[in-house]
Amino acid sequence: MKYYITTPIFYPNSSPHIGTAYTTVAADTLARYHRLLGDDVYFLTGTDENAQKIFRTAEEKNTDPKTYVDGVVERFKELWKALDISNDDFIRTTEERHQKVVQQIFTKLYEQGDIYKSEYSGWYCTPCETFWMENKLIEGKCPNADCGRDVEMLKEESYFFRLSNYQEPILKYIGEHPDFIQPVSRRNEMLRFIEGGLEDLCVSRTTFQWGIKVPFDPSHVVYVWLDALINYISALGYPNGENYQRYWPADVHIMGKDIVRFHAVIWPIILMALDLPLPKMIYGHGWYLTKDGGKISKSRGNVQDSFELIERYGSDAIRYFLLRELQVGTDGTYSEDNVVERLNSDLANDFGNFVSRSLAMVVKYREGIVPSPGQDGSQELEVKVLSHEVKKAVEKRLEACDPAGALEEIWRFVARCNKYVDETAPWALAKQADQRERLDTVLYTFMECIRVMAIFTAPFMPGLPARICTLLGHDESLLRWAEADQWGILEHGIKVQKGEQLFPRIDITQFSKVEEMEKLEQESQVPNEPVQVEKEIDKIVEFEPIKEEITMEDFSKLDLRVCKVLSAEKVEKTDKLMKLEVEVAGVVRTVVSGIAKHYAPEDLVNQYVVLVANLKPAKLRGITSQGMILAASQGEVLEVLTVKKDLPGGARVK
Numbered sequence: 198m199k200y201y202i203t204t205p206i207f208y209p210n211s212s213p214h215i216g217t218a219y220t221t222v223a224a225d226t227l228a229r230y231h232r233l234l235g236d237d238v239y240f241l242t243g244t245d246e247n248a249q250k251i252f253r254t255a256e257e258k259n260t261d262p263k264t265y266v267d268g269v270v271e272r273f274k275e276l277w278k279a280l281d282i283s284n285d286d287f288i289r290t291t292e293e294r295h296q297k298v299v300q301q302i303f304t305k306l307y308e309q310g311d312i313y314k315s316e317y318s319g320w321y322c323t324p325c326e327t328f329w330m331e332n333k334l335i336e337g338k339c340p341n342a343d344c345g346r347d348v349e350m351l352k353e354e355s356y357f358f359r360l361s362n363y364q365e366p367i368l369k370y371i372g373e374h375p376d377f378i379q380p381v382s383r384r385n386e387m388l389r390f391i392e393g394g395l396e397d398l399c400v401s402r403t404t405f406q407w408g409i410k411v412p413f414d415p416s417h418v419v420y421v422w423l424d425a426l427i428n429y430i431s432a433l434g435y436p437n438g439e440n441y442q443r444y445w446p447a448d449v450h451i452m453g454k455d456i457v458r459f460h461a462v463i464w465p466i467i468l469m470a471l472d473l474p475l476p477k478m479i480y481g482h483g484w485y486l487t488k489d490g491g492k493i494s495k496s497r498g499n500v501q502d503s504f505e506l507i508e509r510y511g512s513d514a515i516r517y518f519l520l521r522e523l524q525v526g527t528d529g530t531y532s533e534d535n536v537v538e539r540l541n542s543d544l545a546n547d548f549g550n551f552v553s554r555s556l557a558m559v560v561k562y563r564e565g566i567v568p569s570p571g572q573d574g575s576q577e578l579e580v581k582v583l584s585h586e587v588k589k590a591v592e593k594r595l596e597a598c599d600p601a602g603a604l605e606e607i608w609r610f611v612a613r614c615n616k617y618v619d620e621t622a623p624w625a626l627a628k629q630a631d632q633r634e635r636l637d638t639v640l641y642t643f644m645e646c647i648r649v650m651a652i653f654t655a656p657f658m659p660g661l662p663a664r665i666c667t668l669l670g671h672d673e674s675l676l677r678w679a680e681a682d683q684w685g686i687l688e689h690g691i692k693v694q695k696g697e698q699l700f701p702r703i704d705i706t707q708f709s710k711v712e713e714m715e716k717l718e719q720e721s722q723v724p725n726e727p728v729q730v731e732k733e734i735d736k737i738v739e740f741e742p743i744k745e746e747i748t749m750e751d752f753s754k755l756d757l758r759v760c761k762v763l764s765a766e767k768v769e770k771t772d773k774l775m776k777l778e779v780e781v782a783g784v785v786r787t788v789v790s791g792i793a794k795h796y797a798p799e800d801l802v803n804q805y806v807v808l809v810a811n812l813k814p815a816k817l818r819g820i821t822s823q824g825m826i827l828a829a830s831q832g833e834v835l836e837v838l839t840v841k842k843d844l845p846g847g848a849r850v851k
């Protein structure tokens with residue numbers, strides 16, 4: 198099956214941002230998914246360069262438009278590379294291959310009477326590159342919901358395209374093709390808009406010369422939207438190019454809701470006039486807004502540097518956030534805090550933790566060799582059935598251009614995998630000699646769960662497959678979509694690795710605390726009171742002096758973890774030492790602690806205590822202690838620090 202998907206071609210009037218990135222990442226995800234299915238995919242993006250606003254921006258910057266756009270287009274290409282965008286082509290409307298097709302189509306439409314010459318008298322919004330009749334303006338300004346800016350009066354000789362002739366055919370087409378405009382809310386909007394009456398569209402300008410010349414009347418340049426829409430076929434080599442024959446009509450044109458009108462009305466009418474097939478789906482997604490509700494846009498200047506974000510969190514995490522947060526038919530909120538929250542909870546805790554825990558157990562209990570499984574129990578069957586359900590659901594969501602919904606489904610599977618670890622408690626199985634086969638089954642199922650999770654997430658986070666396949670001792674050919682609900686695919690006997698954390702947790706509070714302290718220092722506002730409070734306390738008891746200052750970096754070397762005490766017993770021939778078995782991040786450790794005078798063993802079992810998890814092991818009375826439990830003490834009093842909230846063994850303490 199062929200699959201042709203496009204993004205809008207973006208105006209290179211300034212660098213791309215998170216909003217522009219959303220559309221491109223969403224299209225990339227769909228393209229990657231279809232490639233995994235084995236489809237013959239063509240994925241197009243590009244830049245829309247012949248706009249009046251580009252010409253104006255270049256003028257303001259005292260440069261010529263072409264030099265200006267060349268620079269910005271490079272930024273677009275770099276950003277797409279940094280975000281692992283797998284486009285097959287990048288079209289620029291200043292390229293000759295595009296310009297000649299636009300001229301050819303303009304001439305054809307003119308010759309067959311669909312374009313005629315007249316005079317335009319009305320308003321123009323340059324930021325939106327849109328003509329407006331007087332009665333559509335709101336308080337004399339652009340009526341676009343996210344614009345509202347000043348419009349300019351135009352009175353110039355122009356060519357017009359007879360949209361009005363096509364009002365009935367386009368209404369009929371939309372009526373007969375319920376999937377043509379998606380989601381359904383946009384379809385209804387478009388139907389209302391067309392039913393309100395279509396006016397002929399002004400399709401040329403004479404007051405500036407930046408753009409594609411009308412070939413038979415070169416004092417006119419082609420209106421930028423007519424020019425831009427044609428990119429979807431000019432890039433394929435319309436009319437005779439091999440790619441055009443192979444890929445047209447497009448399967449999906451994906452875009453923001455702001456420009457659905459151009460794609461759902463003007464573009465199909467151009468195609469109808471040319472007697473060409475119409476695209477199968479026009480999908481209009483919502484916008485990314487800032488926390489205070491404004492649309493993220495270049496002209497509003499509320500754009501965060503996307504390159505910086507990718508450097509800080511990685512392309513996969515940014516892609517995940519963008520795709521996960523924008524729900525069908527609504528707008529999404531973007532903030533860096535939200536990115537960190539999603540990264541920590543969904544990627545580090547749910548996904549990464551499962552992968553690292555389960556690999557660590559295969560390494561610990563089977564020296565890294567994938568064991569051969571025994572008979573499935575009901576838990577394995579449940580996991581397998583769910584993989585089938587999730588696969589079907591993800592396919593449905595992606596066909597409907599709903600990556601957020603697809604990720605939600607996939608995380609049902611990720612959650613089930615984590616639950617499976619807790620249910621099967623392999624650390625307990627490992628202690629029982631007669632449970633060897635059961636442990637093999639569980640460990641093998643873990644590895645298969647990782648494989649399935651890698652297939653499911655591959656279209657969304659393209660950096661993951663290579664990393665996960667390496668851990669599993671394979672190359673990426675392991676990931677075949679059809680096998681996302683098939684089990685028993687991994688061979689046994691292959692060696693796996695524990696590897697690094699796939700998604701290390703980010704501590705944003707650390708950044709903000711440092712920033713806050715630096716700010717206080719700069720403003721010399723470090724308050725004096727805390728010192729006085731310390732003196733007060735000094736009078737009552739003698740405290741150990743506070744140690745010399747360390748940096749945040751020093752502190753971050755400590756890896757403190759919540760862990761569950763599985764068993765406790767006094768160490769023979771001592772009165773101080775207690776030997777504990779604790780569970781941390783899915784593994785069992787032995788810890789020897791000097792708390793025996795203060796606790797009976799049974800007081801500690803099932804408590805959640807805090808472990809210094811990266812302390813070098815030490816031998817105490819012949820027992821290797823793998824870490825240290827935190828306790829507070831003063832004089833004769835000692836209390837082991839415990840965690841009361843429902844935090845899993847392995848949660849970090851910071």
Ligand code: ME8
Pocket residue numbers: 204205206207208209215216217219220245425426428451452453454455456483484485486492493494
């Ligand atoms: O309209 N949230 O180009 P453009 C989500 N050249 N998506 C956003 C967004 C946001 N805050 N901001 C921008 C044009 N977008 C024309 C298109 S196509 C033949 C010509 C995305 O640079 C979204 O896809 O203004 C939106 O439709 C597009 O960028 C507008 O890009």
